[in-house]
Amino acid sequence: MKVLVAGLNHKIADVDVREKLAFTGSKLEEGLLRFTELPEVDEAIILSTCNRVELYANVSETEKASESIKTFLSEFHNINKDSLDNALYFYHDIQAVEHVFKVASSLDSMIVGEPQILGQLKDAFDLALSKKTTGFLLNKLMKKAISTAKRVRTETRIAENAVSISFSAVELAKKIFTDLSKKVCMLLGAGEMAELAAKHLISNGVREVLVANRTFERACSLAEEFHGIPVKFEEFLQEMVRADIVICSTGAPSYILMKSQMQKVMKERKQRQVFIIDISVPRNIDPEINDLENVYLYNVDDLQGVVASNLFERQKEAEKAEKIIAEELETFVKWQASLDSVPTIKALREKAEEIKKEEIDKLFHKLSGIGEKEREAIEYMATALVNKLIHPPTAALKEDSENRDLLVAAVRKLYGIDGEKNGE
Amino acid sequence: MGLILFEFCLTFYFASMIIGITELFKGSKTTSRLLIILAGVGFALHTISIVYRYVTAGHIPITNPHEATSFFAWCIVFLFFLLQFRYKIMLLSSFIMPIVFSLMLVSSMLSRVMKPLSPVLQSYWLGIHAVFAFLGNAAFALAFGIGLMYLVQEHYVKSKHHGGLFGRLPSLQTLDEINYRLITIGFPLLTLAIITGMLWAESAWGSYWNWDPRETWSLITWFIYAIVLHARLIAGWRGRRAALLSIVGFFTIIIAFFGIKLLQKGLHVFL
Numbered sequence: 135m136k137v138l139v140a141g142l143n144h145k146i147a148d149v150d151v152r153e154k155l156a157f158t159g160s161k162l163e164e165g166l167l168r169f170t171e172l173p174e175v176d177e178a179i180i181l182s183t184c185n186r187v188e189l190y191a192n193v194s195e196t197e198k199a200s201e202s203i204k205t206f207l208s209e210f211h212n213i214n215k216d217s218l219d220n221a222l223y224f225y226h227d228i229q230a231v232e233h234v235f236k237v238a239s240s241l242d243s244m245i246v247g248e249p250q251i252l253g254q255l256k257d258a259f260d261l262a263l264s265k266k267t268t269g270f271l272l273n274k275l276m277k278k279a280i281s282t283a284k285r286v287r288t289e290t291r292i293a294e295n296a297v298s299i300s301f302s303a304v305e306l307a308k309k310i311f312t313d314l315s316k317k318v319c320m321l322l323g324a325g326e327m328a329e330l331a332a333k334h335l336i337s338n339g340v341r342e343v344l345v346a347n348r349t350f351e352r353a354c355s356l357a358e359e360f361h362g363i364p365v366k367f368e369e370f371l372q373e374m375v376r377a378d379i380v381i382c383s384t385g386a387p388s389y390i391l392m393k394s395q396m397q398k399v400m401k402e403r404k405q406r407q408v409f410i411i412d413i414s415v416p417r418n419i420d421p422e423i424n425d426l427e428n429v430y431l432y433n434v435d436d437l438q439g440v441v442a443s444n445l446f447e448r449q450k451e452a453e454k455a456e457k458i459i460a461e462e463l464e465t466f467v468k469w470q471a472s473l474d475s476v477p478t479i480k481a482l483r484e485k486a487e488e489i490k491k492e493e494i495d496k497l498f499h500k501l502s503g504i505g506e507k508e509r510e511a512i513e514y515m516a517t518a519l520v521n522k523l524i525h526p527p528t529a530a531l532k533e534d535s536e537n538r539d540l541l542v543a544a545v546r547k548l549y550g551i552d553g554e555k556n557g558e
Numbered sequence: 559m560g561l562i563l564f565e566f567c568l569t570f571y572f573a574s575m576i577i578g579i580t581e582l583f584k585g586s587k588t589t590s591r592l593l594i595i596l597a598g599v600g601f602a603l604h605t606i607s608i609v610y611r612y613v614t615a616g617h618i619p620i621t622n623p624h625e626a627t628s629f630f631a632w633c634i635v636f637l638f639f640l641l642q643f644r645y646k647i648m649l650l651s652s653f654i655m656p657i658v659f660s661l662m663l664v665s666s667m668l669s670r671v672m673k674p675l676s677p678v679l680q681s682y683w684l685g686i687h688a689v690f691a692f693l694g695n696a697a698f699a700l701a702f703g704i705g706l707m708y709l710v711q712e713h714y715v716k717s718k719h720h721g722g723l724f725g726r727l728p729s730l731q732t733l734d735e736i737n738y739r740l741i742t743i744g745f746p747l748l749t750l751a752i753i754t755g756m757l758w759a760e761s762a763w764g765s766y767w768n769w770d771p772r773e774t775w776s777l778i779t780w781f782i783y784a785i786v787l788h789a790r791l792i793a794g795w796r797g798r799r800a801a802l803l804s805i806v807g808f809f810t811i812i813i814a815f816f817g818i819k820l821l822q823k824g825l826h827v828f829l
Contacts, residue, residue: 294725309715309724312732405794407731424716428797436718443720 135176135473135539137230137275138196140203141188142222144244149184151221155211157182163261165210170267172206174199176539177272181237181258183251185244190234192271196226231275231466235459238279239286240293247292247448252283270543274469282462289458292451295444300331302440303411303432304338307379310409310430315339320377322346322370323384324356327413331381332360344377346370348384371395375402383413389420396423411437475531478542481551482527486520561670563607564628568662570600571631575659578652582723585649593651594642601635608632615672618685620692622673627665629688630815631658633696637740641700645736648726653703664816683758687751694747695811698783701740702808705801708733712798734797737804738790745783752776775814782807 142155157165157180169189170178177192189207193199204222208215225233236242240251259276262268268276287293296302311317319340321332324347332343343362347353350366357364365373371391374380384390400408405428412419412433424431432440471477494516498509527545531538545551574596577589608629611619619625638654641647711727714720727733755773756766767773786803789795795803 306715308729309711309727310730312729312735401794403794405796407734407797427799430715432718439718440720 135271136193136196136227137234137271138191138193138199138203139188139225139230139233140191140200140207140222141181141186143186143188143242145242146223147221152184152187154213155187155207155221156184157187163265166261166265166267168210169203169206170265172199172202174202177269178267179258179262179272179276181255183254186237186242188237190230190272190275192269193226196224200224228463228467232459232463234275234279235282235462238283239455239459240283241286241452241455241459245297246445246452247297249287249293252280252287255283256280271470271539275466278462278466282459285458285462286455290451290454292448292455294451295447297441297444297448299327299413299434299437299441300334302437302444303331303381304334306430306432306437306440307335307409308338310407311378313339315341317378318342318344318376319379319381320344320346320365320370320374321356321360321362322380322382322390322418323348323386323414324352325383325413328381328383328411329356331411331413335379335381336360340379344373346373371399374399378406378408380408380410381413382411382418384418386414386418387416389418391419391423393420393422393426396420396426396429400426400429413437473539473542473546475538475542478545478551479528479531482524482545482549485549485551486524490516490520563603563610564666564670567600567603567607568659568666570596570603571635571655571659571662574600574651575655578655581649582652585726590648590651593655597635597651597655598639601632601639604628604632604635611672617675617680618688620688621675621679621684622669622671624665624668624670626688626692627661627668627815630692630695631661631665633692634658634661634699637693637696637700641736641740645728645732647707647728647732647736649707649723650703653706654700657699657703681758681762683754683761687754687758690747690754691751694744694751695815697740697744697747698779698804698808698811701737701744701804704733704737704740705804705808708737708801709798709805712801730797734800737800738796741783741786741800741804745780745787748776748780748783752780772814775810779807779810779814782810 142152144152147155162180162182166178166180169175169180169191172178174193174195175191176194179190181188181190189203191199191203204215204218207213207222208218233242238252238255240247240249243251255276259268259280262272296305307314307317314335317340319332319335319342321328321343336343343357343360344365345353345357345360345362346365346367346369347356348367350364353364353367356362382391407428408430410419410423410429410431412431415434417433419431419433421431421433423429472481494513497512498504527541527549530541531545574593577593577596581589581593608619611625615621620629634654635658638650638658642650707727708730710723711730711733714724714727715730755776759768760766782803786795786800786807789803790800
């Protein structure tokens, strides 16, 4: 009864390898069922995302199981088995549990702290539950991984601060303006990053989008996409008076907006704050504009700087997360150790002795008039009863049978000596 | 009794100030909640101590420097709580509680002896004039704190180095609007304080305006805030300029309040 993790992620495999091994769509369910049917595998979960493919299993013999998983993967995906030799990582026991915790907590992600992975892991677990491919070990592992991830999320600031340029633009806008839903955004020119930033701003509530482009047709089509208003490029300065956020990304070789022009715009705006994002290279907006009051100009490097420092912050938070994971790992290992037969036998014996003592005390309390001899006889009988009753389960647990894991779990459940709640 | 209440209140304000300052470096929900509770207990004690003094003295307790300073601090905390519940501004207490505690500390060092009221002060104008004046000044004190917060946040946004408070300080526009709102509350109160003061002066000394230093400084303060409001509406002086002006304005208030006391021989001698 050991946890085994087999898989690959963005760190060790390029996308062309990952896509070959991915379990997409209906292949996921089919793959999970075939994975469970492997004789070496007692429980199974498959996690397949764009950045990782991981197979979680409860196995008895790691070596044999690893080999059979490799065969399964190569057959299922029609890949040469030899080519998998160096493409996969295998973790077992504590390392495997630690890895799963890290994945769930998003410490193993491409962007540390990104929140999607936990949802993806939950989906994988839900599928396994509905197909009944998991048992008490992987169920426990998943629940613990999810609760660990939640602890990491609430006790560290790992998921705070944007780590992409477009999101950091939104975050900045929120630090300049109270309510984005009352703001007007202007898109000058077009480009992937500029459009992405505009999209994020819209999804964060920006009320209106003005689109100006050198070719008016392009402005019209972009405006349609954003439900905005096209603006003639020659008129962008007049329209800018209305704009609170300006995203600039034109291909112009020089500045299209000078300080003196901006000064006029600000005067007409009655100095209301403006956030200007100049994503273009070469820059399109005179950097001196940032010196104007209530104008906040960020270029690509500035935003990149924000992202870099946010990433650095996340890295620091990741260290705190590691500590949380270490703690949770310890409780998991303790729980797992309690599943061995020896501690189970001991716990069973203790439980029985406890009951015996309680009942004898109660009885003696009621029968205060009896003599020493009778007492001894009663105690003797109680001991005999207990011994006889717990002998068969004890013997079964000591026997080195194939189903020992199952028996341990059954005994614990039937006698109410669950690992963590021991003594309660 | 009054003494004990005052000392306890001082202690609670001190504790909340210390937490407020530590919050500038590292804060959590628990510490902010604790801070509000401590400040709240301090405020309750403060209120009781003022009421107690009112009952013992038989008139509103703002007739000597100790009482006046303490009442000023009370008004600031009162408005602070209103603002906090309305806007839930993180870190506001870090900027306000030091002002409150400093005022209370000054108050605690001044003579607490209750003297019989001079005839001039035995007037219903006393309460009206003083409450307008102190509430108005308290609004300006909060505008000062908000102005400081604005300058810090603006520095982060402008310089593109997002320091430790960047994430927790409110947005520039929020701070600017609160600053504006506070001044629009403080300014009419100050105006009313000046008008009631003039009426009182007329009834007490027979002339509306006597150019005593406090009157002069109040007029200066009034002009500064009039400029803040006017320039904002006409020329769009908002943001940084408004923040700076509200800081300058608060300094003139402090001068009017304490500075003059040190070298004055004017009509307002009782304060």
